Amino acid sequence: QVQLQESGPGLVKPSQTLSLICTVSGQSITTTHYAWSWIRQPPGQGLEWLGVIGYDESTYTRPSLKSRISMSRDTSKNHISLQLRSVTPEDTAVYYCASVAKYGLGPYEYDYWGQGTQVTVSS
Numbered sequence: 001q002v003q004l005q006e007s008g009p010g011l012v013k014p015s016q017t018l019s020l021i022c023t024v025s026g027q028s029i030t031t032t033h034y035a036w037s038w039i040r041q042p043p044g045q046g047l048e049w050l051g052v053i054g055y056d057e058s059t060y061t062r063p064s065l066k067s068r069i070s071m072s073r074d075t076s077k078n079h080i081s082l083q084l085r086s087v088t089p090e091d092t093a094v095y096y097c098a099s100v101a102k103y104g105l106g107p108y109e110y111d112y113w114g115q116g117t118q119v120t121v122s123s
Contacts, residue, residue, distance in 0.1 A: 002026040004097050004114035012121050018087050022080040022097030022114060029078050030055050035103035036080040037110070038071065040093035048093070053080060054103050087121045094118050 008020035022036065029036055035054040041047050051061035053071045061069045068085045080097060094116040101109040 002099060002112045004099065004112055006095055006097055006114045006117040008095075008117060008119070010118055010120060012087055012091075012119060013123055014088055014121055015086055018082075018084040018091060018119055018121070020082045020095055020097075020117065020119070022082075024078045024080065024097075024099075027099070028075075029073055029080060030075055033101070033103050033105055035100040035108075036073070037098050037100050037108070038080075038082045039096045039098060041096070041116075042090070042093040045093075047096075050082070050084075052100060052103075052108070056104075089121045091121045092119065 003025045005023045006020055012018045032055055035052045037052040038050040039047050040050055049062060051069060051071050053059045053073055059071050070083045072081045096116045097114045098110045099112040101111050
């Protein structure tokens with residue numbers, strides 16, 4: 001079955017770059033009409049969509065974060081990466097990656113999720 005797993009440092013200092021990797025197994029990240037998304041959940045708050053990268057390498061990111069965020073992929077490793085620069089304590093959250101079905105065919109349909117990884121921004 002499809003599995004996604006987030007990994008990266010659990011603690012990042014303010015002004016540094018938060019870098020995470022989502023390892024996908026059971027499905028190629030280049031599968032047609034699929035995409036791979038990053039979502040986060042700050043403590044006590046709801047889910048916040050961060051961005052998505054499609055099978056065709058198209059990318060879309062949250063407008064409020066566009067100056068700080070980037071996403072990329074490594075097809076040889078079946079990895080999706082996230083970079084969030086100049087972080088502050090407000091970026092503290094559980095970060096998730098998730099698969100998106102029917103990408104390019106209509107509204108996003110999220111199917112598989114990773115377990116999430118806690119990232120704390122603190123000195």
